Amino acid sequence: MSAPEESRTTRAEEFEELRPLLFSIAYRILGSVSEAEDAVQETWLRYETSTTRPASVKAFLSSVVTRLSIDVLRSARVRREEYVGPWFPEPLLADPYQDPARSAELADSVSMAALLLLERLTPLERAVFVLREVFGFGFAEIASAVGRGEPACRQLAVRARRHMDAGRPRFAADRKEREELAERFFEAFREGDVDGLRELLAVDVHLIGDSGGKAPRWGKGVFGADKVAWALSVLLPPFTRVGGVVDPCQVNGQPGAVFRDRDGKVVNTWSLEILDGRIQAIRTVLNPDKLGHVGPVAHAWAIVEEVRRARRPGEPEPAPATPLSAPRPT
Structure with a gap:
């Protein structure tokens, strides 16, 4: 050689x-x-x-x-x-960076909630925060990476940390608690158990989706435990009737799921935000441009039409804000 x-x-x-x-x-x-x-x-x-x-x-x-x-x-x-509409990060099913000693910390840093908080920062603040707080780089290395002096990088780190701390919840659930609650949630979801769903949801829970205008829109979403529990209970039966499958898995280091059609193509992903023993938010990514790395992507509008046809007489319609009730654009 x-x-x-x-x-x-x-x-x-x-x-x-x-x-x-x-x-x-x-x-x-x-x-x-x-x-x-x-x-x-x-x-x-x-x-x-x-x-x-x-x-x-x-x-x-x-x-x-x-x-x-x-x-x-x-x-x-x-x-x-x-x-x-709302913008969410592209879903990440597996973070390739494996450091067992810091796996929990890294999972939290890649959650949808954390990434949305990072959107509040300037690009330089965001880069400094990621290098310093997530990966533990020294300020000399950070200064070289972002092209700023060390004192400036220290100031950027302080500002970024202040913004992040202001938006973070005070009491976060540990991993085991999140996984157990998510398991109960998906069991109630599969069974269409409105009461079971309601008791797992925060009073002000928010069900919201990112379609980017390229898939059925969620509008401003569904708010409140009663409305979200009811909406969830009527979403799944017609979807499974046409061969749809809900595959619970980790999404951005948090409990979530991938929805697939009968051919295994990706319809959307869900990510659950769990705090204080309740689900605070359910964020779903429907924009096909953000799902290609997860697997072959289903035709969202075709799925909606098929699910509508599979709804039985007398079966309730989803809430107007959910994509399965969204009219197809003309």
């Missing part, structure tokens, strides 16, 4: 070892699987063609993927301001 070939092989091995970390950094900054993957790929191209050997490969690659992510986020924020 020639020296250039050996060098390229070594670089590829080093990069693959760090790829999970790079993706995890990029996804937390961007909230998008596809954009994070693109940032990681561009990082490899820059590393592959670099003529110098960095003193720290991890520091170099982390800096590159962070700067790329900041640039992408700045342009993405404009698009998100024009987004149709």
Whole structure:
């Protein structure tokens, strides 16, 4: 093997070892699987063609993927301001960054709730917070990554932490409690048990979806335990009647589910936000542009029409704010 070939092989091995970390950094900054993957790929191209050997490969690659992510986020924020309806991060079923000692912390940092809080920060604040609070980078490394001095990075970290702390709930459920409650929730959901659902929901629970205008819209969502429990109880029977399947799983490190049609294609994902022993929010991603990495995507409008036809005489219609009651656009 020639020296250039050996060098390229070594670089590829080093990069693959760090790829999970790079993706995890990029996804937390961007909230998008596809954009994070693109940032990681561009990082490899820059590393592959670099003529110098960095003193720290991890520091170099982390800096590159962070700067790329900041640039992408700045342009993405404009698009998100024009987004149709609520914007949620692309669902992540498995975070590739595996650190057993910090798995719970990392799961919480990638939750829908945490990523939506990060949307309040500027791109620089967001990058500094992710590198410092999630991955424990030193301020010298952070300064190099974001192109600011250490004192400025410390100030960015303080501001970011203040914003995040202000939006976080005071009492979060532990993992075991969340999983047990989610299991009870999906059991009641499958059985159409309105009372069982109601007792698991917070009084002001919010059921809301991100369709991006490309799937049946949820409108402003469904609010309140009574309305949400009733809406959930009538959603599932006709869906399962046409071969639909609800697959409970971890979504963004929290209890959730993937809804699939009879062919296994993805209809949407759900993520449950659980606090104080109750489900506070159910966030569903229906936008097909955000589901391709989960698997082949179903035709949402065709599913809606099929489910409507499968509803039996006298069976109640879903609430107007739910997608199974949304009229197909003309």
